[in-house]
Amino acid sequence: MKWKPLFILFLLMGYGGAAMAIEPEPGLDHWQIKARDIALTVQRLGQHPAVQLDTLGKSYQGRPIQALQLGVGERRVLMWTQMHGDEPTATAAVLDLLAHLLAPEQAARWAGLQNKITLRVIPMLNPDGAEIFQRQNAQGIDINRDARALQTPEGRLLMAEAKRFRPHVGFNLHDQDRRYAVDGNGKPATISVLAPAYDPAKSVNDSRRAAMQLIAHLKQTMPAPMQQYVGRYDDTYSARAFGDNLAALGISTILIESGGYPNDPNRQVARALNAQMLLEALDAIAHQTYRDVNPESYWAIPENREQSVFDLLLTQLTVKGHPSYQIDMGIQQALYSDGDARIADVGDLSPYAGYQSLQLDGAEYDAGRPFALTDSLVLDDVAYARLLREGYSHFVGDAGLLSNNSQWPVLTLPQPLADNQLPRRRMPAWFLVRKNSRVLGAVLNGQWVALQETSS
Numbered sequence: 001m002k003w004k005p006l007f008i009l010f011l012l013m014g015y016g017g018a019a020m021a022i023e024p025e026p027g028l029d030h031w032q033i034k035a036r037d038i039a040l041t042v043q044r045l046g047q048h049p050a051v052q053l054d055t056l057g058k059s060y061q062g063r064p065i066q067a068l069q070l071g072v073g074e075r076r077v078l079m080w081t082q083m084h085g086d087e088p089t090a091t092a093a094v095l096d097l098l099a100h101l102l103a104p105e106q107a108a109r110w111a112g113l114q115n116k117i118t119l120r121v122i123p124m125l126n127p128d129g130a131e132i133f134q135r136q137n138a139q140g141i142d143i144n145r146d147a148r149a150l151q152t153p154e155g156r157l158l159m160a161e162a163k164r165f166r167p168h169v170g171f172n173l174h175d176q177d178r179r180y181a182v183d184g185n186g187k188p189a190t191i192s193v194l195a196p197a198y199d200p201a202k203s204v205n206d207s208r209r210a211a212m213q214l215i216a217h218l219k220q221t222m223p224a225p226m227q228q229y230v231g232r233y234d235d236t237y238s239a240r241a242f243g244d245n246l247a248a249l250g251i252s253t254i255l256i257e258s259g260g261y262p263n264d265p266n267r268q269v270a271r272a273l274n275a276q277m278l279l280e281a282l283d284a285i286a287h288q289t290y291r292d293v294n295p296e297s298y299w300a301i302p303e304n305r306e307q308s309v310f311d312l313l314l315t316q317l318t319v320k321g322h323p324s325y326q327i328d329m330g331i332q333q334a335l336y337s338d339g340d341a342r343i344a345d346v347g348d349l350s351p352y353a354g355y356q357s358l359q360l361d362g363a364e365y366d367a368g369r370p371f372a373l374t375d376s377l378v379l380d381d382v383a384y385a386r387l388l389r390e391g392y393s394h395f396v397g398d399a400g401l402l403s404n405n406s407q408w409p410v411l412t413l414p415q416p417l418a419d420n421q422l423p424r425r426r427m428p429a430w431f432l433v434r435k436n437s438r439v440l441g442a443v444l445n446g447q448w449v450a451l452q453e454t455s456s
Contacts, residue, residue: 022100022275024268025092031266031336033088035063035127041095042066042123048102050114056122057157060138063127065157068098073116075285078167078251079278080122080158083143083174083242085129085136089258089267090173093274094121100279116286120165125154133336145238147245155242162246169214169285170251171278172196172243175267178260179332181308182231186353188262188309190226190270191277193219194233194255195298198247202235209295211252216297217290218277226273229261231304254281260309262355265335310344311335312448313354317433318364319422326362330354331429333446341429341446356448363435365423368393368442370416373401381406388442389451393417393432409445 025041045068046053052069059065081090098121101110124130128138136142137152146155162170180189195211197203204212219230233255238244247253256277258270284290310330318326328349333341345352371392379387384406394411395402404410411430423431429446432439442449 022096022272022279024271024275025095025099028092028095029266029268029271030088032086032130032133033082033091033124034130035124038091038095038123041099042068045095045098045102050102050110051098056161057153059126059128060153061128061131063131065122065125065127065154067120067122067161069118069120070098070101071114071116071118073114073118073286075117075169076165076167077117077119077169077171077282077285078122078162078165079119079171079173080125081173082123082130083125083154083158083172085126085131086133087135087175087258088130089175089271090256090274091123093258093271093278094123094173096271096275097278100275101282113282113286117282119282120161120167122158122161125158144242145240147242148240158242159245162249162251167251169211169281170243170246170253171281172246172253172255173274174255174257175270176257176259176304177306178267178335179307179309180231180257180259181305181353182229183302183305185228185302186308187229188260188353188355189231189257189304190229190259190261191273192231192233192255192257192259192304193301194235194243194257196241196243196247196253196255197235197237198244200237202237204295205250207250207252208247210291211247211254212295212298213293214252214281214284214290215254216295216301217284217293218280219301220293220297221280222273222277230301232298232301233257233304260355308352310349310352310354311341311356312429312443312446313349313352313357314433314443315349315357315359316362317360318362320364321422327365327423328352329365329423331443331446333429343423343425343427343429345425346423358441358448360433360435360440363433363440366391366393366432366434366439367417367421368430368432370394370396370413373397373399373412376401376403378403379406379410381408384408384410385449385451388432388449389439391432391439393430393442408447408449411445 054067056065146152193215261269311333312331314329327346330345332344399412440452
């Protein structure tokens with residue numbers, strides 16, 4: 001999904017109108033964001049006369065951890081991102097937010113906020129983990145489970161900031177598995193929210209109630225079509241987690257998790273939603289408008305369902321056997337690595353959803369035949385589609401003989417796949433689908449390739 005259509009989408013959906021639409025900062029539409037990717041943007045924003053740029057300290061490997069602060073108001077707001085190095089979506093979103101607030105055309109808007117709030121943003125807490133796209137820091141410790149032991153320099157910096165700055169509201173910004181769904185509607189949980197508990201009893205005091213009210217307000221102000229993509233995290237108390245421990249300090253803590261959206265592998269929809277939600281939150285905090293929201297509206301947000309959305313969901317697929325049987329099949333792709341897509345589950349998958357779903361009406365699973373590579377072979381889309389229709393699903397022999405110029409992946413093996421393989425969990429997702437003895441389509445490394453008409 002390109003950014004220009006996405007920007008127009010949000011404009012048309014009416015998220016506050018043109019005056020509130022947030023343009024994305026360029027160069028941050030990646031699945032992996034490292035410290036060097038944001039360095040110039042942070043430096044540019046830090047040079048603005050309204051911004052205070054601080055270096056809080058260094059990561060375990062010596063990378064600087066910085067904070068940007070603006071505003072002089074009484075209501076203090078702290079935001080931190082990427083404490084898990086492989087969760088970069090909100091890093092881009094907070095930089096989009098800051099650039100928007102500081103844009104000349106937003107001068108009047110910022111003038112109405114700067115004397116009411118003080119905003120402090122840590123745009124990347126775990127630069128070492130970000131460098132290698134790893135959840136943990138360089139010590140191998142999950143920073144978000146280090147709130148009590150404080151064995152990580154990054155965790156110590158965050159806790160020190162929370163105690164020094166004493167925010168009224170804290171935004172703990174993360175990414176979640178794209179397989180989370182919203183309970184009851186099967187939509188991907190593009191945004192998940194939580195007002196974390198501060199004790200095992202899940203008590204609700206004034207600060208937690210305020211977090212619930214603000215979350216409910218943020219959902220209510222979303223465009224109606226996007227509200228069905230919002231889920232609520234389970235609030236079981238976690239004694240080691242930062243959100244729970246900061247909530248215990250009396251901070252109205254709000255967890256926002258960025259998830260998947262159809263045809264959006266780099267989570268740019270979640271990025272845009274984050275930026276707009278945080279902008280709305282600043283307005284609501286500055287003017288205290290969210291305090292009139294019924295806290296019960298928070299509990300009305302449907303819960304998340306884990307592992308509930310497949311990348312590809314095939315339903316009513318017949319498997320020839322002794323006897324034959326019918327299954328649904330869920331497939332997960334390896335979006336951010338060179339690994340193989342895998343069959344994640346088979347059987348009755350009626351409770352689940354798919355980013356792409358195909359109803360196959362009894363079409364048959366076929367593992368396919370091997371095509372022997374004995375001479376040089378150049379594949380384009382036409383040649384590859386012809387081989388697939390002829391029943392070849394993979395290649396056997398010297399991979400150096402094959403030049404793939406098609407848009408689809410190929411599987412080359414030294415030996416053929418075993419005959420009569422029945423589909424099962426963890427198998428590579430490479431096979432054909434037949435109907436009336438003709439090849440209807442192929443699944444090539446988890447990607448559906450239609451070769452005949454399908455119903456969906």
